[in-house]
Amino acid sequence: MAAIQFENVSKRYVLHHLRPRSLQELLVSLVGRKPLALETLEDFWALRDLSFTVEPGETVGIVGHNGSGKSTILKMVAGIFSPTQGKVTVSGKVSALIELGAGFHPDLTGRENVYLFGSIMGINGKEMKRRFDGIVSFAELEQFIDEPVKHYSSGMYMRLGFATALSVDADILLIDEVLSVGDAHFQEKCLQAIEGLQQRGMTILIVSHQLDLLQRFCGRALLMEHGHLVGYGPTDSILERYEHA
């Protein structure tokens, strides 16, 4: 069975344009029969008739210009968005590195935030306790773990976010533009950690504009254009098409 399967998936967003209204317009609409439109609605299709499968243990990259639907795909796999049409099938537990430190509260200490984030990902306290030391040492924050995270530098914040999210035991990992964390040393450490997950057979989806990273990790890649899937194949040939598009 495929780890991720999209069957003819479309996603429509309804854009709500708030219209600035004048008093005159308001009065006219009160007198007239036409109901007053507080906002105008416009449909926007973020994804159109998308079909693809990702096999278990595979690492797939997603490329495309801004607004082509890359992040929408990840959010649908994560279960944050539901498809307007079609069917998304995901087998296994999903962990998302969509925004590092989402869910961290500035007034809580690093320690408290790690446990809070663990429970947001559905991991119980006992399990989190077991992983805690590993997370702290990966983030290299032993000295600051009992400080409120509002006193962290942005690098420290990201490191803790990355280490925590990475410790989640999932079958499928989603990565959205978060691979450039911290200094060169920490970045390399993160990349090696992801390689470790690959070797353990985790299915990974990566959205990135860093093409060298996609080349390093992904066997196959998806090329997106305005919500349409225009190519799915070996990373090299997809990246070549993307660069010449």
Added chain:
Amino acid sequence: MNPLRRLRELYAYRDLVKNLVSRDLKLRYRNSVLGFAWCLLNPLLMMVVFTVVFTVLLTNNTIEKFPVFILTGILAWNLHTTALTGAINSVVGNANLVQKVYFPREVLVIATVLSNTVNFLLSLIVLFAMVLLYQVRLTDTLIFLPLVILVQVVFTLGVAFVLSALNVFYRDVASIMETLMLAWFFMTPIFYRIEDVFPVYSRLMYILNPPASIIAAYRDILYYGSITNLDFFTRTAATSVLVFVVGYAFFVRLSRSFAERL
């Protein structure tokens, strides 16, 4: 998703509820000198305000042991209003989280209501102190107190589900509720006796306004020391469960599109 699976999923996230509740309680009193003492001091100060207004400024008051009378009403109402106003903003206020991570969204509402419930339970200390001080004769109906609290929490959760989901789509909800809560406060027998209300209205109040009969039950137990009308209270409990079930179903249905509308 079928309801049973949804509930099982919710159960799997019980640690998140626990952590959010403890986050709430920790943050509420962090950086304050008196800290936890505030959840005792606040109701005490409110009691003083109401007592001064209704026994010193307005002297035609015939309610005995007024401080105990008012405190039972205020504490229950406080739970109601703080839980609801907190819950209305619980989804919207955590927009960043809802858009980035998947988890059952009702966790946010449940945690808000529960953390306010914990606060309420702590403030009961003050109430029991006043009960002793004014020598209210407590009877064995006291064993019904946990049941009354449970019914109130269930009712509040149901209303909180509806309001917090609606607020995602129409932020007007939070604004209008500010006024509506004030109206609701006056329509509920908190600083007056329901017996003093014109009978036609008091009947309506009991039927349409569960907090009215919940507060009446608290008073029966903690102020009059009498048996509460079980028949009537059972009906209130049934209404609360109904509100809860409908509210929860409504919330779950709308929660699918929360991430897009935030």
